[in-house]
Amino acid sequence: MTRNLTEQNIETKKTRARVEGMLESCRLYMQIGYHPGQEARTTARYSLTPSSVTNAFHSSTESIAQKNVDEERRRRALVESVWAAVEMLNEMEQQIVKMRYLEDDDALDYIVWGELNLSERKYYRVKARAFLKLALAMGVAVYKEAI
Template sequence: VERILDNYRLYLLQVPDDMLPKITAGFSIVPSSVTNAFHSSTESTAMKRIEWEQKRNAYLERVQKAVNRLPAYERQIIIKRYMQQEPVFDYQVYNEIGMSERSYTRLKGKAFLNLAYALNELIFL
């Protein structure tokens, strides 16, 4: 669950450089095939970017919906600790909420378990 939440934060900030279109001419020894299909690196890059953004948005929406299904305190812990732009530490979160460290740790564990159920990411050992 923590890995999923870390990926969530990364997806919010991520812009792929490898999906940028080529702006210089390329040379190939292999002759092009005669399919009468127009193929442009800019078009293929745009299609890759659209597909990637759709996958990213689906992932972000899936995590947001799962977090929104949690009870209020659990949702508050997850959002404040893992879903904000700048990373914060546990002690900052439980001090801000006004909760003891022990209660925070118990509630955070319960929130992770409930979030794992909501995301269907349970691993039984």
Template sequence: MVQQLSFELPEIDRQATRDAVERALETARFYKEVGFVPRMPPVSHSFPRTDADFIHGQNNNRSAVEEAAVYNVDEYEHRRQVVEQVERAVGRLGPLERKIITKKYLEQDEIPDYCVATELSLSERKYYRVKARAIYKLAFSLRIEVMHEQK
């Protein structure tokens, strides 16, 4: 007799997943809108106290200029990657899903759902159904879906 394998797939936590996707979309919108303002090092300079400090840097730490430069490069790259990842995921959505997500979350002004639905000539029910489907697609595309705890 052949035994059938059975296993349970974890159930998605819909609210937590939606919240995670909305945070990712808002973060990307914010990064695009604000851009990046580089951190500037302090104007005053502290001189090394000993010859060893001069050669190796004080306590082998980076100088304020180096810290600012590293932060600027790392933070700029992080923000660029976040925006690029979200834009790529949104680009994979269907045309109507992409319009809804772009208008609701990625344009500069926050627009209420009913305005987006009206602008796209959608019934409220269809709007929410398509939006929910788009959010779950984005969650899996961005790998930020949240599963319920296994009991």
């Protein structure tokens, strides 16, 4: 079986690691939901220097609130992009990715191929094809450098 030009130019291990990282981040974000990374100070701070008039935030509470909103937006965007890419896969590829990476349980490969009644070899071939499609759909494929 000949591989197409795109497949030949992709660093398989690095690409697989990126896709797996995104899938695991997606599952984590879905499990924990929004979780602020920082908390605001609740005690007053005084300064001898007068505050200047700018368009910047003046309090740590406002600044942290903005960071939290940006982080929530980033997490939501990652989850939505992962799910959009997964929905483009064929049915068997979707089942493998969803069962192995996106459900609450941390299912292992041998459990997934057993539940889907696949041989180990067939499971890994379908999973590899799914990862290639996901990498291309999400724009995270790592390409080999031209020599």
